[in-house]
Amino acid sequence: MVITLLSISDLSVRYGRSVKALHGVSFEVPEQTVVAVLGSNGAGKSTLLRAISGTLSLHRGEITSGTIHLDGTRIDRMDPASIVRRRLGQVPENRQVFGRMSVDENLRAGGLATEASRRAAARDAVLDLFPKLAERLSQPAGLLSGGEQQMLAIGRAMMGEPKVLLLDEPSLGLAPQIIERIGKVVSEINQRGTTVLLVEQNAMMALTVAHTAVVLEVGELKLRGDADELKRSEDIQRLYLGGH
Numbered sequence: 001m002v003i004t005l006l007s008i009s010d011l012s013v014r015y016g017r018s019v020k021a022l023h024g025v026s027f028e029v030p031e032q033t034v035v036a037v038l039g040s041n042g043a044g045k046s047t048l049l050r051a052i053s054g055t056l057s058l059h060r061g062e063i064t065s066g067t068i069h070l071d072g073t074r075i076d077r078m079d080p081a082s083i084v085r086r087r088l089g090q091v092p093e094n095r096q097v098f099g100r101m102s103v104d105e106n107l108r109a110g111g112l113a114t115e116a117s118r119r120a121a122a123r124d125a126v127l128d129l130f131p132k133l134a135e136r137l138s139q140p141a142g143l144l145s146g147g148e149q150q151m152l153a154i155g156r157a158m159m160g161e162p163k164v165l166l167l168d169e170p171s172l173g174l175a176p177q178i179i180e181r182i183g184k185v186v187s188e189i190n191q192r193g194t195t196v197l198l199v200e201q202n203a204m205m206a207l208t209v210a211h212t213a214v215v216l217e218v219g220e221l222k223l224r225g226d227a228d229e230l231k232r233s234e235d236i237q238r239l240y241l242g243g244h
């Protein structure tokens with residue numbers, strides 16, 4: 001039986017009175033899968049992640065209709081801390097590591113909502129996934145390269161042992177080789193049991209890693225399907241993969 005870990009139903013969001021950022025968006029994220037959300041600038045990708053993580057009000061946004069369920073529990077009226085405690089992990093856009101804190105302190109900060117008895121195991125798992133971070137635990141995070149900071153941001157979120165991990169454009173501003181490594185890490189995280197919602201402008205990377213994908217266009221869900229099929233679709237080729 002397929003268990004749906006994250007379910008978005010008829011979601012509409014607006015900012016202030018006039019900006020309707022999402023209209024009637026519905027899709028599901030089945031357990032153990034990677035689902036990609038594609039879309040160009042302003043399509044509503046970050047808004048979708050803010051709605052899921054409960055942080056819309058920090059951006060003066062509000063849900064005007066619809067529901068979001070995480071593992072069967074309705075979360076669209078919950079505050080961000082309660083949602084994190086229900087084991088939703090988030091890697092924010094632009095990584096946002098704490099630059100003056102050490103790599104280890106960044107990781108420990110990610111484990112604050114984790115049960116104390118689980119923290120050591122969570123840290124071991126993260127260091128196993130990112131051996132490079134293990135070598136640099138005492139260094140200030142701000143001295144890491146962009147790619148390493150992205151790995152740290154992912155590791156920090158994994159300290160919460162999330163059931164679902166939200167990733168907001170992890171490839172942003174990174175070189176192709178590093179993007180490929182990030183794609184591999186996302187696959188590895190998924191193979192180890194975490195369900196992933198991957199928001200990306202880099203459609204090639206996202207469709208390589210994901211099982212299924214949805215495409216947002218000006219706040220509406222325009223396409224959804226199997227990642228391999230979407231990779232071959234002419235619309236996707238033309239719009240996102242540089243084809244003609």
Ligand code: ATP
Pocket residue numbers: 015016019020021039040041042043044045046047048059060061
């Ligand atoms: P990007 O890749 O550029 O981040 P996106 O797909 O994540 O784009 P959103 O940032 O979710 O898109 O933006 C969706 C729409 O909502 C856009 O029209 C944007 O201008 C608007 N918007 C986003 N944040 C706010 C805000 N805090 N106040 C008002 N409008 C906003």
